[in-house]
Amino acid sequence: MSKRLMPAVMFLAAFALTAQALAAVPEYEGATWVPAHANGYATGRNNVPLDRIIIQVTEGTYANSIAWFQAAESKVSSHYLIRASDGDITQMVKEADTAYHAGNLLFNRRSIGIEHEGYIARQESFTTEMYQASAALVIHLCEKYNIPKDREHIIGQNEVPDPRDPTQFGGIGHRMAPGLYWDWDYFMSLIREEQPATTGKLIGFVREGDIYDETANIVGAKVTLSNGQSQIVGDDALYQFADLAPGEYTITASTEGYTTVTIDRTVKVGQQIWGSIALEEVGCTPNCEGRECGSDGCTGSCGTCDEEGALCVDGTCVCQENNHLRCCDDNVCWVDSCGNLGQVSETCQHGCADGICINCQPQCDGKECGDDGCEGFCGVCDADKSCVEGQCVCIPEHHQDCCGERLCWYDSCGGQGEVITECDNGCHEGLCIEPGEQDATEEDVTEDNGTGDDNGPGDDNGPGTDNGPATDNGPGTDTGPGDTEPGDQEDVINGDTTGQDNGTGGIDSTTPGGDTGIIFPGDGTEETDKKGSGGCQSGSGAFSAWALLALLGALLVVRRRQAN
Numbered sequence: 001m002s003k004r005l006m007p008a009v010m011f012l013a014a015f016a017l018t019a020q021a022l023a024a025v026p027e028y029e030g031a032t033w034v035p036a037h038a039n040g041y042a043t044g045r046n047n048v049p050l051d052r053i054i055i056q057v058t059e060g061t062y063a064n065s066i067a068w069f070q071a072a073e074s075k076v077s078s079h080y081l082i083r084a085s086d087g088d089i090t091q092m093v094k095e096a097d098t099a100y101h102a103g104n105l106l107f108n109r110r111s112i113g114i115e116h117e118g119y120i121a122r123q124e125s126f127t128t129e130m131y132q133a134s135a136a137l138v139i140h141l142c143e144k145y146n147i148p149k150d151r152e153h154i155i156g157q158n159e160v161p162d163p164r165d166p167t168q169f170g171g172i173g174h175r176m177a178p179g180l181y182w183d184w185d186y187f188m189s190l191i192r193e194e195q196p197a198t199t200g201k202l203i204g205f206v207r208e209g210d211i212y213d214e215t216a217n218i219v220g221a222k223v224t225l226s227n228g229q230s231q232i233v234g235d236d237a238l239y240q241f242a243d244l245a246p247g248e249y250t251i252t253a254s255t256e257g258y259t260t261v262t263i264d265r266t267v268k269v270g271q272q273i274w275g276s277i278a279l280e281e282v283g284c285t286p287n288c289e290g291r292e293c294g295s296d297g298c299t300g301s302c303g304t305c306d307e308e309g310a311l312c313v314d315g316t317c318v319c320q321e322n323n324h325l326r327c328c329d330d331n332v333c334w335v336d337s338c339g340n341l342g343q344v345s346e347t348c349q350h351g352c353a354d355g356i357c358i359n360c361q362p363q364c365d366g367k368e369c370g371d372d373g374c375e376g377f378c379g380v381c382d383a384d385k386s387c388v389e390g391q392c393v394c395i396p397e398h399h400q401d402c403c404g405e406r407l408c409w410y411d412s413c414g415g416q417g418e419v420i421t422e423c424d425n426g427c428h429e430g431l432c433i434e435p436g437e438q439d440a441t442e443e444d445v446t447e448d449n450g451t452g453d454d455n456g457p458g459d460d461n462g463p464g465t466d467n468g469p470a471t472d473n474g475p476g477t478d479t480g481p482g483d484t485e486p487g488d489q490e491d492v493i494n495g496d497t498t499g500q501d502n503g504t505g506g507i508d509s510t511t512p513g514g515d516t517g518i519i520f521p522g523d524g525t526e527e528t529d530k531k532g533s534g535g536c537q538s539g540s541g542a543f544s545a546w547a548l549l550a551l552l553g554a555l556l557v558v559r560r561r562q563a564n
Contacts, residue, residue: 026091028137031080036069036092040077041099042353045109046361050095050145052111053138054102055187056157057125057177060308062117066090075327076100076354078113080137084125087133095141100354103171104163108354112141120179121212123274131183131271135190142191149191156182163356172355173324183272190270197270202241204276206233206253209295211276216295218255218279226250253277259284261299291315309338327352350374368392384412402427 026033058065062083069077069092078101081090093099101113114134118125142149157177162168170176189197206221207213217237224230226249231239244267254260258279265275280298288302293312296302305317313320319338326335330351334342348357364378367390372378381392394413401410405426409417423432 024094027095028080028089028091028140031089031091034066034070034090034092036077036099037072037074039072039075040069040353041093041097042361043097044365045096045098048106048109050110050112051147051153052107053141053147053154054107054111054113054157054160055134055155055178055182056101056113056115056175057120057179057182058115058117059119059177060117062088062090065115065117066092073328075352078115080113081115082117082130082134082137084117084127084130087127087129089133089137102157102160103173103175103355104160105354105356105358106163107160107171114138116178120177120181123181123276126178126182128268128271131187131190135187138191139193149188151184151188154188154191173326175324181274186271198245199243200246200267200269201272202239202244202249202251202265202267202275203272204239204251204274206237206239206255206277206279208258209278209280209297209299210301211278213295218258221253221255221258221279223277224252224254251275251277253279255279257282259299288315293317307338309336311337325355327355332357366390384414386412399430401430407432 024033024035056078058081060068062081065081068074069081077093077099079091079093079095079099081092082088095112098109099113100108101115102108102111114137116126116130116134118130138154139149141147142154147153157175158170158179160169160171162170162172162174164172168174185201202225204223205211206218206223208216208218210216217233217235219233219235219237221233221237222230223233223239225241225244227244229241231241233239246267246269248264248266250262250264252260252262258281261277261279263275263277265273267273278295278299284298286296286298286300288296291302292315293303293305294301294315302315305312307317307319309319309323310317311320312318319336319340321336322334322342323337324335325332325345326341327333328341328344330348331344332346332348332352332355333344336342346357350361351358362372362374362376362378364372367378369379369381369387369392370377370390378390379392381387384394385392386395387393394411394415396411397409397417398412399410400407400420402408402423403416403419405423407420407423407427407430409420411417421432425433425435427433
C-alpha cells in the first residue's frame with residue numbers, strides 16, 4: 001500500500017469505528033447509548049465468568065459523570081448510569097466488555113457496574129425513581145446472565161476487596177459507595193419482587209449542630225414519634241422505627257441541656273426515610289468568625305463548600321490530599337477530594353486502568369501468529385508460510401518450476417501461480433530447454449557387448465565357468481582331539497578296540513569341530529556344481545560313505561593281525 005494512502009486509510013478506519021460506536025444500540029430497553037472512551041474499558045472479559053453486579057455512586061451530577069467517562073484521561077467507566085430525578089438510564093460500555101469501575105481488575109472482569117447519580121453523604125440523593133429503575137435493570141441482568149438475586153452477588157463498591165490488601169475494601173481507592181444512606185432492604189425487596197410491602201421505616205441521627213458531623217453524636221437523646229413510639233439513642237446516636245404505616249409523622253428529639261427540635265417526615269411503603277436532627281445547647285450563641293463552612297456552634301451553619309469534592313475541615317473548605325488513586329497517563333497517581341492530581345504513586349509498565357497498574361494482556365483474538373503485544377507470540381507459522389497481519393499465509397512467487405511445457409511461478413505451499421514463459425523445446429527441472437541440448441531427463445543405457453560376458457555381480461561369466469564356491473562348507477562330524485565318542489576312527493585304525501579316545505585327533509586333526517564333508521571341485525556341470533555346493537545334506541552323506549569304507553578297512557587289518 002502506498003505510504004501516501006496510509007493517513008487516509010487510518011482516518012477512514014477511525015471514522016468507521018467511531019460511527020459504529022455512535023450507532024450502537026443499547027442492550028437494555030429504554031436506555032440511551034453514549035459510548036465511554038476506549039481508555040476506560042477493555043474489550044471482552046478475558047474468559048472470566050460474569051457473576052456480580054456492583055452498585056456505585058457518581059459523587060457528581062449525571063451529566064458531569066457521563067462527560068468524565070468520555071474523557072480520555074479518566075481511564076474509568078461504568079456499564080450503566082442512572083439519574084436520580086427520574087430514573088433515566090444511560091449505557092456506556094457493552095455488557096460483554098470490561099468496564100474499569102470497581103478498583104479491582106478481577107472484579108471489573110466478573111461484574112457489571114451501575115453508577116447512581118448522587119453523593120454518599122447526602123440522604124436525599126437516593127430517590128424512589130432511582131431505586132425502582134435500578135432494581136428493574138438489575139432484575140433484567142440477573143435473569144439474562146443467571147446471577148443469583150442475593151447480597152452475595154449484588155454488592156456495593158465498598159464490598160470490593162483492595163487488590164493489594166484483601167483485608168481492606170472499596171477497591172484500590174477504598175471507596176465507600178453506595179454508603180450509609182443507601183437502602184439495601186428496600187432495594188433488594190424490589191429485586192426479589194417480594195410481596196408488596198405495607199409499611200415503611202424512619203431512621204436518622206441526633207447530633208449537635210450539624211447532622212453530617214460524625215464527631216458530634218448526642219448520646220442518650222430521646223426520639224419520639226407522633227404515634228407515641230419513642231427510643232433512646234446509643235453511642236452511634238442512631239434511631240430507627242420500623243414497620244410504620246405509610247403517612248405523615250412528626251419526629252421530636254430532646255435531651256437535657258439542649259433545645260428540643262421537631263421535624264416532619266412522610267413514611268412510604270417499603271422504604272426507609274431519613275430524618276436526622278441537629279440539636280443546639282440551651283443559650284447557644286452562633287459564632288462564625290473565621291469560618292466559611294460547618295456548624296455555627298448551634299443548629300445553624302456558617303456556609304457550605306461550593307467546590308465539588310471540597311470538605312469542611314475546622315470551618316475551612318479544603319481539598320483533602322491523597323483522597324484516592326487514579327490513573328495519570330500510564331501511571332497511578334494520588335488525587336485529592338476535589339479531583340486534582342497529586343504525586344505519582346506507582347509507575348506502570350503496561351499502562352493503568354481504574355487506578356490500578358494492569359498486567360500486560362496478550363491480544364491474540366483473531367490472530368494465529370505474530371506479536372501478542374506482551375513480548376510474546378500468538379503462534380508460529382509452518383516453514384512454508386509467513387505471518388502477515390496475524391495470519392499464516394503462503395508466500396506468493398516463492399519459486400519457479402515447470403508446469404507442462406511452460407515455466408510457472410509457485411507459492412511457498414506449492415500452489416501454481418502465473419505463467420512466466422512458454423518453453424519451445426520443453427521444460428525440465430525449472431528451466432526451459434535450449435535448442436540442441438540433450439533432454440536432461442534421459443539416462444545412458446549400457447548394452448551387452450555380445451561377448452557372452454555378464455558384468456553383473458556374482459553372475460556366471462560365460463558357459464563352462466562356474467564362479468560358485470568350490471569348497472563344501474556344510475557341517476560335518478568333528479573327530480578332533482578331545483572327542484570322547486567310543487570307536488574313534490583313528491583308535492580303530494591303530495588297533496585300539498576298547499572304545500576309549502586316545503586323544504590324537506581324528507580325520508580333521510587340526511581344527512576341533514572341523515568340517516569332514518568331502519570336497520568336489522566344480523567342473524561347470526550342473527551335477528558337479530550341486531555336489532560342490534556343500535551343505536548339510538551333501539556333506540554328511542559323503543562323510544558317511546567314506547567313514548564306512550575306512551571302518552571296513554580297519555576291521556580287515558585287525559582280523560589279519562589276529563590271524564597271524
